[in-house]
Amino acid sequence: MLPNKVKVGKEDGSLTLEYPDGACFTMSGEYLRVHSPSAEVKGHGPGQEVLQHGKQGVRVTGAAASGNYALTLTFSDGHNSGIFSWDYLRDLAQNHEQYWQHYLDKLTQSGRFRDANTQPVKLMDPRSPKN
Template sequence: MSGLNPDTPVPTGVVVHAKSRVLELQYADGASYRVPFELLRVFSPSAEVRGHGPGQETLQTGKRDVTIVSIEGVGNYAIQPTFSDGHNTGIYSWDLLYDFATRQDALWREYLDRLAAAGVDRDAPMGAPGAPRGHCH
C-alpha cells in the first residue's frame, strides 16, 4: 500500500460512540463525520472481506449490531479496530476513512444493491444457509 494521499485530511479526533454505533471523525477545519460501525465492518479493507482480487469479496451480513471494542493506531496513517464479532484484520488508512465519511450514501447503496443481487438479507447471520460462502464459484 502506498503512502497517504497528501490531500487527505488527517482527523484531529477519532471518537467511538458505542451507544449510537458510529465512529466520529473530527477534522481541523471543523468538519465532523459519523460513520456507522456496520459500514466500516462490511467494507473492511481486510483480505478476509475484500478477497485477493476483484470478484473475490465476501459479502458481509448480520453486522447491523456490530460494535467497535477497541482501536489500535497503525503508524500515523491508519487505525485498526477490533469489532465485537472478533474481526480485527482491517487496517483503515486516513484516506479510506475520509472516503467512507464523504461517500457514505453511495457506499450504503452499493452494499444494499449487492445484498439484493445476491438475494441475501442484510441481517442474515454469516455462514447461514443461503448466506454467501467465502469460496469462488
C-alpha cells in the first residue's frame, strides 16, 4: 500500500508516512539509516551485512520518489544510496519495536555503540599477571 503523505521532519529529521487506511508511522533518521537497504548496510548477499554503529543523531535530510515503487532517502551523514521500497518502509514501520531491539542487541554483542563518540573502556586489574 502506498502512503498518501510523506513528510520529512525538519526539526527532528524523522520520516512520517500516512496511509489511506488511517495508519501513520514516524521513524527516526537513525532507525532508517541503520536499516538502509543499500549494499553498504545489507552487503551483496547473505552473511555480508555490515552492522552500522555511531549513527545516533543521524537525520533524514531529504526524500525523493524513485519511480512509483520506492523512496530514496538522503541522510545527514551523507548516505544516499538506499532505495527504500514502499513495502520495505511499511515493514520497517510495522515491526519497529522488534527490529530496533534486534539492532540494539547486535550492537551490545559486538561491543559497538549508537553514539559515535563512545569508546569502549577495558578495565584491568593492576594485580593481574596478564597486564
